[in-house]
Amino acid sequence: MQENYLAKWLSGELSEQELQEFEASEAYASFQKLKEASSGLQAPDFDVDQALLRFKEEHMAKAPKVISLNPFRKFLRVAAVIAILLTGSYFYINSLNEKVTTGFAERSEVILPDNSELFLNADSRISYSEKNWDNQRNIKLDGEAFFKVAKGKKFTVSTEQGTVTVLGTQFNVENRKGIFEVTCYEGLVSVTHNGKEIKLPAGNSYVVINGKQVTGTPKGTQPSWMNNESSFESIPLKYVFAELERQFDVQVNTENINTDLLFTGSFNNTDLNMALKSISTPSQTRYKVEGDNVLFYAGNTPQ
Amino acid sequence: MSNVCEDHIFSEVFKAHSKTVFNYIFYKFGNEEKAHDAVQEAFVKLWENCAKVSPEKAKSFVYTVANNLYLNVIKAEKVRLKHADSLVRDRTNESPEFLMEEKEYQKKLDNALHALPENQRTTFLLNRIDGKKYAEIAEMEGVSVKAIEKRMHLALKSLREHIDGI
Numbered sequence: 001m002q003e004n005y006l007a008k009w010l011s012g013e014l015s016e017q018e019l020q021e022f023e024a025s026e027a028y029a030s031f032q033k034l035k036e037a038s039s040g041l042q043a044p045d046f047d048v049d050q051a052l053l054r055f056k057e058e059h060m061a062k063a064p065k066v067i068s069l070n071p072f073r074k075f076l077r078v079a080a081v082i083a084i085l086l087t088g089s090y091f092y093i094n095s096l097n098e099k100v101t102t103g104f105a106e107r108s109e110v111i112l113p114d115n116s117e118l119f120l121n122a123d124s125r126i127s128y129s130e131k132n133w134d135n136q137r138n139i140k141l142d143g144e145a146f147f148k149v150a151k152g153k154k155f156t157v158s159t160e161q162g163t164v165t166v167l168g169t170q171f172n173v174e175n176r177k178g179i180f181e182v183t184c185y186e187g188l189v190s191v192t193h194n195g196k197e198i199k200l201p202a203g204n205s206y207v208v209i210n211g212k213q214v215t216g217t218p219k220g221t222q223p224s225w226m227n228n229e230s231s232f233e234s235i236p237l238k239y240v241f242a243e244l245e246r247q248f249d250v251q252v253n254t255e256n257i258n259t260d261l262l263f264t265g266s267f268n269n270t271d272l273n274m275a276l277k278s279i280s281t282p283s284q285t286r287y288k289v290e291g292d293n294v295l296f297y298a299g300n301t302p303q
Numbered sequence: 304m305s306n307v308c309e310d311h312i313f314s315e316v317f318k319a320h321s322k323t324v325f326n327y328i329f330y331k332f333g334n335e336e337k338a339h340d341a342v343q344e345a346f347v348k349l350w351e352n353c354a355k356v357s358p359e360k361a362k363s364f365v366y367t368v369a370n371n372l373y374l375n376v377i378k379a380e381k382v383r384l385k386h387a388d389s390l391v392r393d394r395t396n397e398s399p400e401f402l403m404e405e406k407e408y409q410k411k412l413d414n415a416l417h418a419l420p421e422n423q424r425t426t427f428l429l430n431r432i433d434g435k436k437y438a439e440i441a442e443m444e445g446v447s448v449k450a451i452e453k454r455m456h457l458a459l460k461s462l463r464e465h466i467d468g469i
Contacts, residue, residue, distance in 0.1 A: 007455035010430070011437060030463045037412055038431040040387030043326045044335055051325075051342055052317050059347055060310075169399050187399035199403075 010035065099127040102143070104249035107225075112137075116155065117148040121174075121225050122246040144174040146223050161208070162193035169202075172223040179239055180208045183218045209236065224266060231266030240267075240279060241296070248272050249292070256298040257285055307361055308353040316361045317346055323433060324369045327443075330428040331421055332373065333380035345369045366443045381417045382424070384432075408466070415465035423458040426451055 001018055008014050009022060009031070022028060100120060102108045108120040113133040120126060124143020129136070137155040139145075148170045149155045157164040159175035162182075169187020174180070182191050183205040191198045191206050200206050207214045214234065224231040230243050238259035241252040247269045265282045267275035276287050276294065288295045307313045321342050328341040345365040349356060356364050386409045416424055426444070429435045437455070441448045463469075 004449070004452040004456040006459040007437070007452040010455060010459070027463060030467055031459065033408075034412075034459065034462055034466070037386070037408065038427070041428070041432050042385040042387060043329060043428075043432050044383070044385070046322050046325045046338075048318050048321055051321055051339070052314060055317065055343060055346055058343070059350060166399075188403055 006031070097127040098130045099125065101125045104246050112139075112150075114150050114152055116150040119146045119226060121145065141173060141175055143176060144172070144225075146170075146172045146226055162191060165190040165192070170222065171200075176239075176242070178210050179235075182206045183223065185218070185221050185223075209239075225269065228269040229266050230269060233264050234262045235264075236260045237263050237283060244275060244279065244294070248275070250294050251292055252294045252296065254296045257296055305357055306354050307349065307356055307358055312358060313350065313353065316349070316358060316365075320362050320365055321346070323429075323435075324365055326433055327366070327425060327429065328369055328373070330382060330425040333382035333417075337373070341369050341372055344372055363442060367445070370444070381413065382428075384413070384416075384428075386412075411466045412462070415462045418465055419458055419461055423454045423461070426454040427458040427462075430455065 001021065002008060002014075005014065005018065005022070009019070014022065100108060100110050102120045102122055102124050104123055106122055110118045110120065110126070112118065112128070113130055114137065116137070118126065118139070121144035124141070124145060126139050126141050126143075126145060128139045137149075137153055138158060139147075139156070140158050142159065145157075147155075147157065147166075149166050155166050157173050159173065159180065161175055161180040164171070164173055164182055166187065166189040169189060170185045171187070171189050172181075172183040172185070174182075180193065182189065182200060184200045184202050186202050188202070189200045191200055193206075193208060198206055203218065205218050230240075230247060232240055232243075236259060237257065240263050241254070241259065244250065244267070245252050250272070261283065263279070263283055265278060267278035269275070272289070276289070279285075280287050280296065285296050285298060287297070305312075307316055324342050324345055325338045329335060329338040332338070345368040348368045349361060349365050352364075416428075419427070422444075426440055429440050429443075430437070435443070437448050437451045441451045444451070
């Protein structure tokens with residue numbers, strides 16, 4: 001092979017024979033990939049017209065500066081511009097975000113402009129910019145939602161406790177007081193929490209309860225609440241009760257119960273009594289129902 | 304002899320070559336601000352010497368000035384380049400895993416580029432991004448075509464070794 005053959009290869013100057021020899025070599029695939037990848041590189045944007053304008057203003061200015069003798073006039077002009085800006089901003093910001101909210105015992109489905117789907121669990125809020133969706137797919141979430149993201153640009157979910165970034169997949173994000181949980185059901189997501197970035201492949205959960213991280217292995221292809229069942233794996237009782245409140249729109253009180261005890265199990269979201277039994281039996285507690293109020297109290301015998 | 308003192312001609316020269324100067328300094332240092340300043344500096348010198356430079360010589364003039372502006376590359380920042388989406392956009396193979404692998408490769412490429420000696424990196428990028436032929440780069444750098452070919456060859460070799468972990 002001739003000297004500097006790699007350079008010759010890139011510029012298409014290799015002979016037929018040399019080319020065949022090179023293509024048959026072990027390293028060829030790597031070089032081919034390099035060639036393609038480097039073709040796609042781009043330098044940062046450079047606005048030539050703007051640079052020229054700057055150059056002319058700074059180095060080619062000919063006319064002497066004109067100093068206005070009436071500063072008030074200038075102020076008036078400026079005041080007007082500001083006023084317009086403010087008014088304009090108000091309408092712009094207001095039209096910026098689509099908001100969807102679910103109340104207690106309520107669920108909702110949202111189809112996003114790119115046909116991504118999201119399902120809101122009870123007592124949750126999301127907001128996003130429909131106008132800007134083409135440029136940036138970002139959803140603000142407070143509560144819990146299950147996402148089916150259509151393939152496309154980067155898709156991010158911002159919550160108070162962390163950010164989730166995905167490329168095209170299905171995942172669940174739960175952000176409630178004291179709990180931040182992300183479960184990936186298909187594909188791959190990246191979770192940013194407290195400055196750390198964690199990659200989460202399908203079939204994995206990233207759970208943080210009161211600042212402490214716990215591991216989880218979710219089952220199934222979508223969260224159980226989508227099938228009207230709330231399930232928990234080693235989750236403190238107080239969060240189980242909180243979810244019960246959200247699903248049935250009831251008020252839960254406790255007496256002599258350690259609500260930090262870990263609970264593993266599930267309850268059905270359609271029948272309150274069945275749900276209460278599902279919680280009390282494994283946790284060895286008892287309950288009393290009065291209208292919209294439920295009281296859990298210590299007990300040693302299952303109901 | 305025609306020169307570049309005329310506004311219209313000077314503007315044309317600016318429009319034709321400012322981006323290349325910008326990219327060149329950026330590839331060298333990885334710093335956009337430096338690159339912007341270099342453009343302004345180089346063309347200021349051209350403007351100051353406009354009577355002595357013909358339009359044909361203007362290109363190598365600004366390039367030489369830019370080249371000499373920062374002679375010591377003490378420590379270049381990481382050159383942040385944008386990567387186009389994969390050219391092999393096979394719709395049936397766009398799984399998230401595939402896309403993640405692409406991202407990993409791009410990161411490796413960025414690191415490998417940063418590890419190159421400055422003149423190899425600059426030459427390589429001028430060829431790959433700006434599409435400059437070896438002869439053109441040789442003229443800009445004031446070296447022989449063979450020297451440019453050698454830089455390209457070594458750059459490719461190093462990049463490949465760095466990415467494949469050899």
